[in-house]
Amino acid sequence: MKMYSRFFVVPALIAGLQAASAGDITGKVTLNGNPPPDQVNDLIKADPNCGPLHKDVVKIQFYVVDANKGLKDTIITLKGVAGKSTGEAAPAVVLDQTGCIYTPTILALQTGQKLVVKNPDPVMHTVHPAPNPDSGNKEVNKSQMPNGPDISFTFANPERFLKIKCDVHPWMLSWVTVVDNPYFAITGADGSFKIANVPPGKYTIEATHRKASGGKPVTKEIEVTAAGATADFSLDGPKAQ
Ligand SMILES: [Cu+2]
Structure with a gap:
């Protein structure tokens, strides 16, 4: 009889766990x-x-x-x-500049999550996040030398399609959506x-x-x-x- 009770208890436990699982x-x-x-x-x-x-x-x-x-x-x-960001612990999201083009052009990350911008080009770029003023995110503009070190950004507030541009090359645009949950x-x-x-x-x-x-x-x-x-x-x- 012990064998039987074990067989019945385990499926009941699994069913209970699944009811509350994601x-x-x-x-x-x-x-x-x-x-x-x-x-x-x-x-x-x-x-x-x-x-x-x-x-x-x-x-x-x-x-x-x-x-x-x-x-x-x-x-x-x-x-x-809202308000459930795990961005600080999440791996960085990479934005690349190759041939004076941002790759990818559409990104999404969490508040507090690092955006790492790379410049493998033989060309100087500026990396210029230009948020919507209503978002509370900060506008920053940083030069990045040819093959220069990576530059990192984080954004504190949710925002849809935050524009990142290069002031040297007006066609360079990337759009980052910032969310406060994973x-x-x-x-x-x-x-x-x-x-x-x-x-x-x-x-x-x-x-x-x-x-x-x-x-x-x-x-x-x-x-x-x-x-x-x-x-x-x-x-x-x-x-x-
Ligand atoms: Cu550029």
């Missing part, structure tokens, strides 16, 4: 409509220092969409989890995303792209259980708006 939110963002043609970056071509670093024509892509309309670089965030994601090349280990509960989930749907958040209501949750979004391209 789940993953997964989903996909697609673009409704067609993206506009990419623009040619004429400024970089004309620049005597940066132009020769590129053999091919450099394009500016506002919408990165795959064959199935999956929309890359959409920021996914949750409401109702529950966020950026969609990949196929438009999909995953936010892992979200505490169970009801949330408003937001998908924000810098251009699609007018750059405004598109929201959905979800409930996360131990089995997770899914949230798919369709954001409007320029012709669908």
Whole structure:
């Protein structure tokens, strides 16, 4: 009889743990409509220092969409989890400058999490975070010599698409979304995303792209259980708006 009681107790314990455990939110963002043609970056071509670093024509892509309309670089965030930043303990996020182009151009990190900017270029850049004045984040402008040491920044307050620019090269722009919790994601090349280990509960989930749907958040209501949750979004391209 002892054997039987052991077999029954263990599944009951596992079921109890799962009821209170976190789940993953997964989903996909697609673009409704067609993206506009990419623009040619004429400024970089004309620049005597940066132009020769590129053999091919450099394009500016506002919408990165795959064959199935999956929309890359959409920021996914949750409401109702504010003030839970783990940014100070999180690994740094890297922003690279190669050929006078920021890579990636869309980033997201937490308040207090380090943004490390690298300059492997044979060109001097300035790294100039220019936050929205309402955010309370600080504007800073630092020069970075060719192959110079890394520069680090942190941001104290949440902000959507905080602009980072280079005052030497006006086409250099990167957009950093700062959140105050670890529950966020950026969609990949196929438009999909995953936010892992979200505490169970009801949330408003937001998908924000810098251009699609007018750059405004598109929201959905979800409930996360131990089995997770899914949230798919369709954001409007320029012709669908
Ligand atoms: Cu520059």
